[in-house]
Amino acid sequence: MEELALHILDLMENALEAQAALILVQVCEDHHKGRLRVIIQDDGRGMTREEVQAVCAPFFTTRQERPVGLGLALWRQAAESCGGRTWIDSAPGEGTLVGAEFQLGHVDLPPMGDLAGTLAVFLGGSPQVDVVLRYTVDGRSWTFDTRQVREVLGPVPLNHPPVVRWIREYCSENMARLGRSEEDDQP
Amino acid sequence: MISLDDLRRIRDEALATIALREAGGSVQVIVGMGTCGIAAGAREVMQAVLDELEKRRLSEVLVSQTGCMGLCAQEPLVEVVDAEGRRVLYKKVDPSRVRQIIVEHVVNGRIIPEWTLNVAEGREDG
Numbered sequence: 001m002e003e004l005a006l007h008i009l010d011l012m013e014n015a016l017e018a019q020a021a022l023i024l025v026q027v028c029e030d031h032h033k034g035r036l037r038v039i040i041q042d043d044g045r046g047m048t049r050e051e052v053q054a055v056c057a058p059f060f061t062t063r064q065e066r067p068v069g070l071g072l073a074l075w076r077q078a079a080e081s082c083g084g085r086t087w088i089d090s091a092p093g094e095g096t097l098v099g100a101e102f103q104l105g106h107v108d109l110p111p112m113g114d115l116a117g118t119l120a121v122f123l124g125g126s127p128q129v130d131v132v133l134r135y136t137v138d139g140r141s142w143t144f145d146t147r148q149v150r151e152v153l154g155p156v157p158l159n160h161p162p163v164v165r166w167i168r169e170y171c172s173e174n175m176a177r178l179g180r181s182e183e184d185d186q187p
Numbered sequence: 188m189i190s191l192d193d194l195r196r197i198r199d200e201a202l203a204t205i206a207l208r209e210a211g212g213s214v215q216v217i218v219g220m221g222t223c224g225i226a227a228g229a230r231e232v233m234q235a236v237l238d239e240l241e242k243r244r245l246s247e248v249l250v251s252q253t254g255c256m257g258l259c260a261q262e263p264l265v266e267v268v269d270a271e272g273r274r275v276l277y278k279k280v281d282p283s284r285v286r287q288i289i290v291e292h293v294v295n296g297r298i299i300p301e302w303t304l305n306v307a308e309g310r311e312d313g
Contacts, residue, residue, distance in 0.1 A: 001226055010225050017254060071222040114230075121233040125218060125252030152194050156201045159250060161241030166197055170189045 001074060003113025004038065004102075010071045011040040011098055012122050016129060018044025018096060023129060027115070028136040029104065029179075036084075036102040036109070043095040052088050075100060082106035116175060119144070120168035127159035133171065137178045144171055201246070214248045214293055216240075219264035221255030227262040228281065235282035236265070239289045248293060261304055267292050272309020277302045 001007050008025060015023045020042035028037040047055065055072050075098070076086045083103035090096035102109050119133060123146065133144040144167075146158060153163065218224070218233045233252065240248055256264055261278035267288065268274050275298050277288055284302060291297045298306060 006225050006230065009220070009230055010222050013220050013222075013225070013252070013254065016252075074222070117230060117234060121230050121237070122252075124237045124250055125220065125233060149194065152191060153198050154202075156198045159237075160197070160201050160246055161237050162197045162201070163194070164237050165241060166189065166194050170194070173189050 001078065002110060004078070004110050005113035005115040005118040007071075007075050007078060007110075008038065008040060008115065009118040009122060011075065012118075012131075014071060014098075015040065015042035015044055015096070016126055018042060018046070020044035020095070020129060022132070024132045024134070025119075026134045026136070027112070029138065031104060031138055034104045036104050037099065038102070039097060039099045041095065041097040046092045046094045046096055047088075047090040048092055052090050055088065072098070078102075078110060082108040114172075116168045116170075116172035119171055120164050123167060124159045124161075124164045127157055135175050135178055140178055142174050142178050144174070213270050215266075215268040216248055216250050216289075216293065217266040217268070218250075218252050219254070219256050219262055219266075220252040221259075221262075223255055223259035224262045224264065227259075229263040231282055232263045232265060232280050232285055235285035236289070239286050243289065243294065245289070245293065258304065264304070269293070269296060271296070273298070274305075274307040274309070275303055276305040278304040 001010070012023055012025070022043050024039070024041040026037070026039040026041075030037070056076065079086045079100040079102055083106050084101045086098070086100040088096065088098050119131065123129070123131060130146045132146070135142050149163075149167070150158060156163065216236055218229055218236060220229050220233070236250060240246070240250065258264060258278075263280045265277045265280045265285065265288065266274060267277065269292060275292065277284070277299070280288070280302070288299060288302070291299050
């Protein structure tokens with residue numbers, strides 16, 4: 001995967017497979033500590049301790065079509081190849097948390113990429129799921145919550161194409177603004 | 188600046204112009220979004236599907252995603268379930284193919300045979 005945002009999409013798809021109703025995605029850039037933390041948490045069916053151990057090995061999957069699962073192994077490889085680590089916290093009926101830490105500025109750190117596009121595409125195909133995205137850069141946070149979007153939309157579906165475009169542009173703009181320092185925001 | 192007011196405007200336009208579907212339209216576009224699909228470009232394919240439907244104001248088409256279909260070497264895969272109930276699986280789809288699939292198949296009902304992996308007729312008598 002060439003972008004962290006593609007890994008995040010893949011992990012959100014796992015949450016979907018686990019029947020999640022709400023997915024929380026947290027991205028936290030800390031430039032003082034030189035650390036990037038990404039957490040994907042869902043309220044899906046969760047996993048037993050044995051399953052958690054098994055999913056860390058490549059080729060584990062719950063799927064029937066093909067006996068290979070690579071998503072989490074690729075995620076771990078991405079983190080470990082740039083001085084980071086991953087962890088999983090899960091229990092049956094209590095959802096799953098998948099986390100990773102990366103070393104900012106590491107030569108092998110993939111770019112974040114198009115996280116706004118990831119979110120828009122995910123919701124375009126799965127409008128029944130709620131997603132909360134919390135993006136933090138050096139203590140400044142911005143939160144996007146589909147439940148608030150639904151409140152505005154009323155009966156209009158979340159995947160009505162112009163709404164999907166709005167989600168992408170709104171998230172893209174707000175995350176870009178967060179990435180700039182406060183001085184840059186002065187006119 | 189994109190704001191919540193823009194979202195309210197989109198909502199008002201949608202309420203005024205589209206007949207909101209109850210159980211979804213009869214035509215479906217399904218994008219394979221497993222690890223294999225994502226690695227092969229499924230996000231950009233889904234983006235192109237949504238863009239094209241917006242451009243052509245095809246808000247009655249139901250878009251969804253699915254996991255790995257077991258045909259990873261042919262990803263990105265896009266399945267079209269058309270008005271006649273045929274399920275057509277397109278292989279190695281990219282954004283430019285998406286645009287042609289939407290025009291030819293979704294709008295005009297003509298399958299593009301050279302890109303299909305499988306065509307399942309909707310009726311049981313076939």
